[in-house]
Amino acid sequence: MFVGVDLGSRAIKLSAMQGGKLVDFKIRESGFEPHRQVQEMIQEYEPCSVVATGYGRHLVKEYFAYEVITEIKAHSLGIHACLPEATTVVDIGGQDSKVISLNARGQVINFQMNDKCAAGTGRFLEIMAASLAYPLGEFGPAALESDQEVQINSMCTVFAESEVISLKNRGVPRQHIARAVHASVADRILSMLNRVGYGDTIAFSGGVANNPCIVEMVRRRLDNVQVIVPENPSIIGALGASIQAGRA
């Protein structure tokens, strides 16, 4: 069995492959001591080779993974396996966002990653959703239904939150504010896409790809580009790691 684990800032994702096929996957909240959690999660697949990715990859390597790869490589492998037509990957995770450019064989040729702050990440959306009293799962759909766009200017999580509060206090309906929050993230993704350059098919991966509003707003900002989302975007990194495990 070939197992990939993606130790992200918000969740641990696991993908198990056999004979080149995905046979199982799991998603669990990161919590504390992620290496122990992973140890529990992989038990049922023993004997297996494990490749780790994500922020906790080096921690896991000390215990049982035989190889670590970065999220950039993992998401590229994962997307190339399920959506081979994509030559650009947008991965928005809990703590960072990345745009990756691939060649036809799925190899990384260039990438951009946000810097040290939470701007434009899943965490940013979480904080904004909380400040507008939306459960996370309803945040994107609600924003998608809004027909009016107000403007949020700051991408800094702290400043954007105070902008949200001042919009609330001007009586702007929360759905419109939610829309503005999503628009600001989409604009940021666009600027990263423009820096890296993109092909005619862009694939989303990472947890934020589950948010329909983000995907739709990016799609609307691009002409003649196909924007696609894999069936289960959260596990793409883990999937890529399990593919790597099968290669070695």
Next chain:
Amino acid sequence: MNAESFEIKAYPEMWKELGMDVERFDKMRLMLGEIYRKTYLTQKNRPARMVYFDGMIAELHGGRIKELLAAKTEGRPVIGTFCVYIPEEVVLAAGGICVGLCGGSQGSIPDAEKILPRNICPMVKSAFGFKVGRVCPYIQVVDFVYGETTCDAKKKTWEILDTMVPTYVMEIPQMKKQSDREMWLHEVKEFKAKIEEVSGREVTVEGLNKAVKVMNDKRRALQRLNTLRHTKPTPISGKDVLLVEQIAFYDEPVRFATQVNELCDELEQRIAAGEAVPGKDAVRIMVAGVPMALPNWKLHNLVESAGAVIVNEESCIGTRYYKDLMAEDGKDMETILTDLTRRYMNIDCSCFTPNDERIEQVLKEFRESGADGIIHYSLQFCHTYNIEEIRIREACAKAGIPYMFIESDYSPEDVGQIQTRVEAFLEQIRG
């Protein structure tokens, strides 16, 4: 050097006499010693001659300071600097000593931010903070600080630094037209007059020719080291070469050149024996961009911890300091000073516009170093390097050179992100 017993030596009596904040400085000394031990002394298969440079770190706050104080009692001035534009030959010719001042550490930045704006270059803040906090023995020893006009943050900070330590400012033009050359030569002459005034010694043709020889020998030794590390596989880690380059800014130049040459002799033997650091297949990275003042080992440490090796620094701490030499045995003062100005004007700092020669230089060093990719490294708020980066990136794209840009400061808070980016860049190169 024994990693367990390594420590940076303490000289509390001397520090007290220098007017330093002894208690705080002693804590910084222990921290730096620990970082050095972890970063440097855990490396495997280091060249044996690195022991001299380990010793220079152990005596960073003591042995070298004693030498400077002794020189001062002989009437030799000590001039502190943060820039490779200081005409060192002129200082040496008057019996003076040049030292690079502290400016590479996060520890002194809160001191600076009590006074300076937060959103300026970390090197300027760090350097200024060392004086405010009285935690750099070098700035306590100097007769004056040589400042220049290579960026706005520096030139306006000099005005405030001057209230704490005498700060002499030499104007560096922003273009390289004939009128700028004339102005620069004039500035060099004024600097010579200043040195003569402070030292009470005349700068003679004979003295200057001797100084030119000393500086050329030192720069040649560094050139030799850089050429040897370009060998595939490389016989020395990038971290170790960076350390040697950093020590170049405060060590006695003749002794330093001798030590670097002895290290080079050893490297030649290692090359002949096929000894490689860290391994034969390590990805080779060239760094281009801003200087890394001691103890800024952040990028080198991340890159080399990820299994790659750094084989070149296109930087003020690297080739920009030693790639150009002066003509020796000049016949008269005017000829020597004109040649000196020519030599210093060849330094391709991003403060100049246009600065096409730097783009060429980066590509040339990439070819010579046998690197597999380039990481452009800039400090936050360093506008000239951060904007010039665009042109370097375009040149690399055109030449098909794998390239990545990192903008950072001295704080450890972005280490996780940079580590991921560096590792992904190495994966990209390995294919």
